[in-house]
Amino acid sequence: MDRRNPGMSVTLICIVCPVGCELTVSHDDERIIEVRGARCGRGGEYAEREVFHPERIVTTTVRIRRASVPLVPVRTSRAIARNRTFEVLEQASQLWCTAPVRAGQVLSTDIAGTGADLVATRALEEVPPPHSG
Amino acid sequence: MNRRGMVVIGAGPAGLAAAIAAKQQGIGDVLVVEREDYAGGLLHQCIHDGFGLHRFREELTGPEYAERYIAMARKEEIEILTGTGVLDILESDGGKRLYMLSERRGLIEVEARAVVLAMGCREKNRGNVNIPGSRPAGIMTAGLAQRMVNLEGYLPGREIVILGSGDIGLIMARRMTWEGARVRAVVEIQPYPGGLNRNIVQCLNDFHIPLYLSHSITDIRGDSRLEAVEISPIDAGREPRDRGRFVVPCDTLLLSVGLVPENELSLKAGVELDPVTQGPVVDSSLMTSVEGIFACGNVLHVHDIVDYVSEDAEICGITAARFVRGGLDRGSEVEVRAGNLVRYVLPSRVRSGEGARLSLRPILPAENAVLTVKDGDEVLYRRKYRKVYPSGMLRVPVPRVPEHSGRLEVGFTLAPEGSGAPDGESGSDSFGGEAGSEAV
Numbered sequence: 001m002d003r004r005n006p007g008m009s010v011t012l013i014c015i016v017c018p019v020g021c022e023l024t025v026s027h028d029d030e031r032i033i034e035v036r037g038a039r040c041g042r043g044g045e046y047a048e049r050e051v052f053h054p055e056r057i058v059t060t061t062v063r064i065r066r067a068s069v070p071l072v073p074v075r076t077s078r079a080i081a082r083n084r085t086f087e088v089l090e091q092a093s094q095l096w097c098t099a100p101v102r103a104g105q106v107l108s109t110d111i112a113g114t115g116a117d118l119v120a121t122r123a124l125e126e127v128p129p130p131h132s133g
Numbered sequence: 134m135n136r137r138g139m140v141v142i143g144a145g146p147a148g149l150a151a152a153i154a155a156k157q158q159g160i161g162d163v164l165v166v167e168r169e170d171y172a173g174g175l176l177h178q179c180i181h182d183g184f185g186l187h188r189f190r191e192e193l194t195g196p197e198y199a200e201r202y203i204a205m206a207r208k209e210e211i212e213i214l215t216g217t218g219v220l221d222i223l224e225s226d227g228g229k230r231l232y233m234l235s236e237r238r239g240l241i242e243v244e245a246r247a248v249v250l251a252m253g254c255r256e257k258n259r260g261n262v263n264i265p266g267s268r269p270a271g272i273m274t275a276g277l278a279q280r281m282v283n284l285e286g287y288l289p290g291r292e293i294v295i296l297g298s299g300d301i302g303l304i305m306a307r308r309m310t311w312e313g314a315r316v317r318a319v320v321e322i323q324p325y326p327g328g329l330n331r332n333i334v335q336c337l338n339d340f341h342i343p344l345y346l347s348h349s350i351t352d353i354r355g356d357s358r359l360e361a362v363e364i365s366p367i368d369a370g371r372e373p374r375d376r377g378r379f380v381v382p383c384d385t386l387l388l389s390v391g392l393v394p395e396n397e398l399s400l401k402a403g404v405e406l407d408p409v410t411q412g413p414v415v416d417s418s419l420m421t422s423v424e425g426i427f428a429c430g431n432v433l434h435v436h437d438i439v440d441y442v443s444e445d446a447e448i449c450g451i452t453a454a455r456f457v458r459g460g461l462d463r464g465s466e467v468e469v470r471a472g473n474l475v476r477y478v479l480p481s482r483v484r485s486g487e488g489a490r491l492s493l494r495p496i497l498p499a500e501n502a503v504l505t506v507k508d509g510d511e512v513l514y515r516r517k518y519r520k521v522y523p524s525g526m527l528r529v530p531v532p533r534v535p536e537h538s539g540r541l542e543v544g545f546t547l548a549p550e551g552s553g554a555p556d557g558e559s560g561s562d563s564f565g566g567e568a569g570s571e572a573v
Contacts, residue, residue: 012334013330013331013333013334014331015330015331015334015335017186017192017331018183018186018329018331018438020329020330020331022330056335056339057182057192058311059180059181059182059194060180060311060312061180061282061283061286063286068170068171069284069285070285070286071283071284071285071286073177073180073194073195073196073283074180075180075182075194082339085311086311089311089312103196103197103200121180121194121196121197121200122177122196122197122199122200123200123203
């Protein structure tokens with residue numbers, strides 16, 4: 001959704017929080033000139049990022065051994081460049097981890113070279129294998 | 134016989150918050166019964182972020198939000214009986230008798246002074262929306278697909294069409310795309326999207342997924358597996374038009390067409406339901422029409438923000454605890470009615486002489502809508518909203534319900550564009566100020 005248009009104004013919906021302010025952003029090739037419609041200060045920062053280098057938090061799952069469920073949910077520790085999303089997802093899909101896992105535990109550092117870590121968001125205890133002994 | 138002060142049915146966000154609050158109010162033996170093998174409810178499959186902004190001032194994923202409450206429940210040493218379903222709630226001398234079934238322990242009987250219903254809601258399915266066509270495999274609710282992808286590790290299909298643009302449908306459009314499927318269309322019968330604007334941006338626009346507003350699915354094709362859906366524009370009279378009709382090949386149709394409170398158990402217990410919310414009719418203490426049975430969370434009415442579920446459930450836990458201790462004085466209560474452009478308002482009765490918090494939804498999307506809470510001609514509360522949507526639940530505080538009140542009426546009037554904001558919180562907006570977070 002690249003709405004850049006040099007020396008022009010674009011309309012963005014702020015996604016920082018669920019309010020979803022409609023921002024009217026005027027900018028040139030290098031910088032933001034004016035942001036209107038933001039109901040809080042974070043709107044201006046969002047507009048700058050979204051126009052020049054959009055970022056997103058990525059949430060997905062990683063396979064887990066010895067837990068009661070086959071997957072543990074994960075998130076990136078911070079927003080990553082939006083155009084790197086599928087590289088992060090691809091790397092996450094190759095990972096395996098083993099229970100027990102804590103919520104907040106780092107499962108992979110600097111995922112896909114984005115600088116963000118991949119962090120478990122659910123605690124999963126170790127359970128005995130179903131058909132042992 | 135196992136005797137308890139309180140039994141809470143469901144260990145999702147509502148049940149956990151109610152049980153924690155009750156325990157803190159001195160109900161030491163509160164028991165939570167959960168059908169699944171773990172506490173946390175639907176939050177575990179909502180792995181995306183956007184929860185907890187209101188409650189924790191942080192943006193959490195569903196599992197992280199659940200972990201917070203599971204940790205609090207553990208700290209309070211609350212007993213949670215997992216893998217156990219409640220079959221029946223009957224009247225007994227000591228209050229209520231619950232019959233439960235557990236795979237491990239068989240039939241369990243528990244006596245309780247108070248019961249809190251926190252069973253949540255479930256999704257409407259194909260039968261609820263009457264989509265014509267054949268009956269192949271590949272048609273399921275968005276939440277079921279979410280469970281398959283996020284909890285069980287299955288991809289339900291590769292070429293996806295989604296009917297309904299509520300938040301679950303939008304979130305699943307992104308999730309399926311991230312997992313390598315192709316989402317060909319999101320189809321919405323209304324002229325406006327059902328979900329939050331931010332989800333339109335980050336779940337559809339980011340991936341160039343087309344959203345067809347004022348369209349619906351008019352045919353389903355395929356023999357053993359879904360092969361295509363036919364999509365038609367819907368005119369103002371809600372009739373499909375032939376002109377502009379098109380066919381989209383797909384192997385999977387996800388339905389995100391609304392949620393219904395899950396009240397089979399409540400009905401068996403004799404609880405009166407509201408035909409609009411399809412949840413129990415409750416008074417200001419969130420007690421249902423059956424004395425000793427309370428309700429909170431999505432079993433009461435479908436919320437769009439989990440933070441508010443927790444908040445309401447806490448109130449429910451506190452009032453139910455008061456009932457257990459014999460101190461719930463129903464006092465004098467005043468009826469609350471949904472007036473102009475209000476689809477429903479909860480609770481249906483409030484206590485006079487005290488403040489109250491009302492939850493309501495508008496019937497239609499509207500701009501410059503002025504909400505008033507009136508007692509006859511006296512305006513108790515007034516607030517102007519720049520925009521309101523049926524998908525956005527509003528919560529309003531009524532400072533004080535007068536002792537002499539006859540009946541409160543909650544309604545909107547539409548102010549013409551450009552007219553000054555009336556009394557009340559000037560410049561306040563529907564979601565501004567109390568921005569919560571996302572739907573479960």
